[in-house]
Amino acid sequence: ETAVFQTPNYHVTQVGNEVSFNCKQTLGHDTMYWYKQDSKKLLKIMFSYNNKQLIVNETVPRRFSPQSSDKAHLNLRIKSVEPEDSAVYLCASSPTGARAYEQYFGPGTRLTVL
C-alpha cells in the first residue's frame, strides 16, 4: 500500500525550462528525503528535511531547490533544467532517531530533458 505519493510519474521538458515535483507522505514521519537515480541506477541523496528544516544538502547544482510547507510535504523545484538532470527522482520519508533507517520510498518521477 502506497504511503509516499509522488506526482507526476513522468515529465518530459526542454532544456532551460522550470519543473516542479511533488511529494507527500501519510505516515506521520518527521523526516523526508529526495534522491536522484541516474541512468546507471546509482541512487544518491540530494536533500533531507526534518520537520521542515533542511538537515542534509548534498552538493547539488543551485538550480535545485527543495520546498517544504509542512512535515508531510517536500517538493523539488528545478530551475532551468539541463540534459544531465534526466533521471528518476525518488522521494522517501522516515521516522527520526533510532528508527531513521526505516525509509519508505515513493514510486519516483522520471524526468527526461530534451
Next chain:
Amino acid sequence: GQQVQQSPASLVLQEGENAELQCNFSTSLNSMQWFYQRPGGSLVSLFYNPSGTKHSGRLTSTTVIKERRSSLHISSSQTTDSGTYLCASYGSSGNKLIFGIGTLLSVKP
C-alpha cells in the same frame, strides 16, 4: 571516500536456483540495509541488518561489520524475484544512506 560496492552487477538464474549477492562497504560506513526495486517501481526495504544474520521467508541477510561486508541469500528463486537489489549503508554522520550500484537479478522460468 564513503563507498558501497556490490557484486555481481547482474545475475541470471533458472527458477529454483539459489542466489548470493554481496556488498562491501568502506570503514566509515555502518548499518547495512538491503532494498528491492522492481523495474519501474519504488524501493522496498528487505532488511535493516547492522550485524549478524536475519531471515525473512526465502531471504537471509548476513552482515559482518569487522569484515565490512554483507550478503543477501535468496533460496529457491522465483520469477517474481526478478529486479534490482540494492544495498545501502549510513554515512559516518549517520543521517544519509550511501547506496551501491545494485545487482540486477533475472530469474527465468
